[in-house]
Amino acid sequence: MNRLNQINPETNNSGQGIIRKPKSWFQSFLYQLFPDRCLFCRAIIPISSLKPLCTTCQKYYSTGGRICPACEGFFRNEPPCNCHNKSISLEGLLFAALYDQRWRKLIHDFKYKNRRAVADPLATWLAFEILNNSYCQPDLIVPLPLHPDRERERGYNQAELLGCRLAKLLKVSCKSDLLFKTKHTLSQTAISRHERRRNVRGAFTCHPEKLHGSTILLVDDVYSTGATMKEAAFILKNETGARVLGAVIAYNPNIRVMQRSGFYGGLEKW
Ligand SMILES: [Zn+2]
Ligand SMILES: [Zn+2]
Numbered sequence: 176m177n178r179l180n181q182i183n184p185e186t187n188n189s190g191q192g193i194i195r196k197p198k199s200w201f202q203s204f205l206y207q208l209f210p211d212r213c214l215f216c217r218a219i220i221p222i223s224s225l226k227p228l229c230t231t232c233q234k235y236y237s238t239g240g241r242i243c244p245a246c247e248g249f250f251r252n253e254p255p256c257n258c259h260n261k262s263i264s265l266e267g268l269l270f271a272a273l274y275d276q277r278w279r280k281l282i283h284d285f286k287y288k289n290r291r292a293v294a295d296p297l298a299t300w301l302a303f304e305i306l307n308n309s310y311c312q313p314d315l316i317v318p319l320p321l322h323p324d325r326e327r328e329r330g331y332n333q334a335e336l337l338g339c340r341l342a343k344l345l346k347v348s349c350k351s352d353l354l355f356k357t358k359h360t361l362s363q364t365a366i367s368r369h370e371r372r373r374n375v376r377g378a379f380t381c382h383p384e385k386l387h388g389s390t391i392l393l394v395d396d397v398y399s400t401g402a403t404m405k406e407a408a409f410i411l412k413n414e415t416g417a418r419v420l421g422a423v424i425a426y427n428p429n430i431r432v433m434q435r436s437g438f439y440g441g442l443e444k445w
Contacts, residue, residue, distance in 0.1 A: 206222050210222075211227065211296070212227075213227065213228050213229035213232050214227045214228060214232075214281060214293060214296060214297075215228065215232045215277050215281070216229060216231070216232055218231070218232075225303050226299075226300050226303060227296030227297075227299065227300060235275075235277075239269070239270060239271045239272060239304035239307070239308065240269070240270060240308070240426075241267055241268065241269045241270075241308055241310060242267070242268050242270075242426070242428075243256030243258060243267065243268075244263050244265040244266075244267070244268050244401050244404075244405060244421070245258055245262065245263045246258040247428065247429070250267065263405055263408075263409075264405065264408040264409040264411070264412040264413070264419055265393070265401065265404055265405050265408035265409075265419055265420070265421050266418060266419060266420050267310070267311070267420045267421065268398055268401065268404070268420070268421040268422070268423065268426070269301075269304060269305060269308060269310045269311075269420075269421070269422045269423075270304075270398060270422075270423050270424070270425060270426035271297075271300045271301050271303075271304045271423075271424050271425065272300075272424065272425050272426075273425065273426055273427075273428070274397060274399075274425040274426060274427035278397075278424075278425045281293065282396055282397055282424070282425065285297075285333050285396065286329070286333050286396065287329070289330070291331060291333075291336060294333070294336035294337050294340055295340055297337060297424050298336075298337050298340035298341045298344060299340075299344065300424070301337070301341055301394075301422055301424060302341055302344040302345060304422075305341075305345065305422060310420070310422070311390055311392065311420050312390065313345065313347055313390045313391060313392035313420070314347060314386075314389040314390050314391070314417075315347060315348060315349075315350055315353075315386070315389060315390075315391050315392070315417075316338045316339075316341055316342040316345070316347055316348070316349045316350070316391075316392045316394055317338065317349075317350055317351075317353055317354055317391050317392070317393050317394070317411065318332060318334040318335040318337065318338030318339070318349065318351055318393075318394050318395070319334045319354075319393060319394065319395040319403065319404060319407055320332065320334075320335075320351070320354055320355055320356045320379070320407075321334075321356060322356045322357075322358070322359055322360075323355075323356075324359070325356075332351075333396055334394055334395045334396060335349075335351050337394055337395075337396065337424070338351070338394040339351075341392075341394060341422075352382065353381060353382050353384065353411070353415075354379055354380075354381050354382075354407060354410065354411055355379065355380050355381070355382075356378055356379055357378070357379065357380045358377055358378040358379075360374050360375055360378050361374050363375070363399070363400075363402065363403060364399075368399070368400045368429070371399075371400050371402035371403075372400070372402045372405075372406075374402070375402050375403050375406045376406060378403075378406060379406060379407050379410045380410065381410045381411055381413075381414035381415065382414075383414050383415075384414070384415055385415065385416060386415040386416060386417040387415075387416040387417070388416075388417075389415070389417040389418070390417065390418045390419075390420065391411055391415070391417045391418070391419045391420070392420055392421070392422055393407055393408060393411070393419060393420070393421045393422070394421075394422050394423070395421070395423050396423060396424050396425070397423060397424065397425050397426075397427055398421065398423040398425075398426050398427065399427040399428075400429075401421075404421050404423075408421065
């Protein structure tokens with residue numbers, strides 16, 4: 176069953192931001208046949224779950240948050256950060272969960288093994304975190320593009336699958352023909368954190384379109400150093416004049432930065 180059909184983005188009584196329920200006896204019937212399952216352990220989960228996780232897995236993955244891409248500090252309030260670092264065009268980053276071994280497997284399957292079905296529950300989760308964190312109200316969602324050769328090879332762009340579903344949930348449009356990846360780059364995971372910025376420099380071009388006063392939400396699956404998303408935000412902001420924020424499923428931070436921030440109190444959730 177398509178989980179998107181069950182989403183009601185209106186605020187519910189518990190203030191969680193999203194509730195889901197079957198809209199007809201037919202949807203209830205389908206749910207009996209094809210129940211929602213936990214993304215990680217495949218346990219059956221209630222249809223009203225706000226995240227696609229069983230209660231056991233929720234204990235490990237209940238840590239969505241927001242960071243400042245410039246100083247990598249955690250936001251307690253609204254972006255922009257008070258570090259006043261204006262050198263980065265990406266104003267904020269929201270993530271649904273912290274990256275770990277289980278995420279590595281799931282995201283790998285999503286990207287390379289055609290496990291496209293997870294786009295729906297992941298977008299649902301991301302929508303929940305955006306609303307629950309009062310993160311932003313985007314006018315437009317832009318998925319981080321792949322190089323056309325790479326997309327042809329893979330058959331799809333996982334960021335676009337996520338972005339389009341998220342846009343439906345947030346009732347905004349998803350624009351895949353604004354930003355393009357025009358330069359071949361090495362896989363960011365294959366090179367050091369220091370080399371990543373240079374690797375993606377000049378990798379994107381943007382269709383010139385005036386979007387002053389708009390907020391663009393850039394969407395991708397994983398954020399590590401953020402080199403790719405920052406480069407994309409730089410081009411987008413320069414060409415359109417819009418404010419640019421980011422949202423990803425999983426954040427893979429530099430562990431030293433995490434320890435310095437103390438946000439997760441000893442990183443016990445790792
Ligand atoms: Zn589970
Ligand atoms: Zn900052």
